[in-house]
Amino acid sequence: MVTDAVGTVEWIDKSSFAAIADQVTITGAGTTLDPFKVEDLSIVTAKLGADAVTNAKLADNAVQTENILSGGNDKVLVTDAVGTVEWIDKSSFAAIADQVTITGAGTTLDPFKVEDLSIVTAKLGADAVTNAKLADNAVQTENILNGTILTEDISSGGNDKVLVTDAVGTVEWIDKSSFAAIADQVTITGAGTTLDPFKVEDLSIVTAKLGADAVTNAKLADDAVQTENILNGTILTEDMASGGNDKVMVTDAVGTVEWVDKSVLNTDDQTLSIAGDQLSITGGNTITVPTADGTETIVTAGNDISVSGNGSIATPYVVANTRPNIFYPPSIAVDASSTGTGRTINLHTQYTAQFGSPMVASNLAPGAIPTYANTDLYYYVTFYDNTVFANVSVDEFGVMTYDVIATPTDYNSLINVVFVVK
DSSP states (O other): OEEOTTOOEEOOOGGGGTTOSOSSSEESOSSSSSOOEEOTTOOOGGGSOTTOSOGGGSOTTOOOGGGSOOOOTTEEEEEOTTOOEEEEEGGGGTTOSOSSSEESOSSSSSOOEEOTTOOOGGGSOTTOSOGGGSOTTOOOGGGSOTTOOOGGGSOOOOTTEEEEEOTTOOEEEEEGGGGTTOSOSSSEESOSSSSSOOEEOTTOOOGGGSOTTOSOGGGSOTTOOOGGGSOTTOOOGGGSOOOOTTEEEEEOTTOOEEEEEGGGSOOOOOOEEEETTEEEETTSOEEEOOOOOSTTOOOOOBTTEEEESOSSSSSOOEEEEOSOOEEOOOOOOOOOSSOEEEEEEEHHHHHHHHHHSOSOOOTTOOSSOOOOOGGGEEEEEEEEOTTTEEEEEEOTTSEEEEEEOSOOTTSOOOEEEEEEEO
16 A cells, blocks of 8 residues: 555555665665665765764764865864854964963964963962872971861871981981980979979079070069169160159159159259459359469479479460471482582472472371471571582572582582571
């Protein structure tokens, strides 16, 4: 029973179905002995309807790159903000890396890479750092939050053990019986047991046991600090509690220290005056002040010292040096290589030049030697070689005039000059 081309139901002979299969894509006679079957590889593209191949029909790994329709050159297959799959230009990814924690262009020549030290705390998820990620000895004291290591976190060393460090700093468990004599039995006594606990001995905490700034104000008993405990000169004004404005610290009749108003202190506005030898004070007495006119003083002359006067106001003492103050000026070279007349040398200028800038001085000596003005001196020529020099004279300003009448036979001659302080 079949329906024909216009839908009429009818019976037809089964022989009409003898060639119903094309024997290419479908083979067989359609009988029990030779049923129809779809031939391998016979379902080609043309046989498939649109959307006929669903995800369920695809074998794992069936779709490969050659099965994906290209979107064009330099494209990237992405999904947009609503999940639609689309091809976009790969240049859209040019700045996808932040170039701080991840650098590179994402190309073969410049692949993306995670920068050293860029994975900071904020980048790590909770519980991201497992034990396997920790290097040996990576966890140190500063990495452990105070108070977070519990007893259950510590691997037991066995019964009745104590965790210690040995003489070279190695951490180890030792038997607690090793601590039987740990106290020095001087500053700390006892066995450290319930029956005989450790205790600090009286008077055993001496200066050496105290750390810097260990004794705070709260540790000081009232009246504990006395004079001998205070280093002289260390109590400054800012260390003292103020007693208020215009106060003075005093001790009373029984020695108690207290602040009092400065107005209660006695003041003296009296005037002290003197007239002649009479010294007087307002509201008080007048006294005669002993006077001296200098004649009571005896001044004795000595060698090269003369004394005149009697020390009184009318005739004061005059002490004079009777020895002339003389000195030789520094040596200078006088050109006598040729004869000539009326030559001059300013002896005073030569003297002040050399004394003003000596070539060498002793330790701690001033840089210059004191000098006199040219009018403070007398000038003398005590000797000159009269076979070489003639017509030698010196004026009151220290300028010496001379003639050279012959050159020295041995290239050496002398002129001696003396200065005398007026």
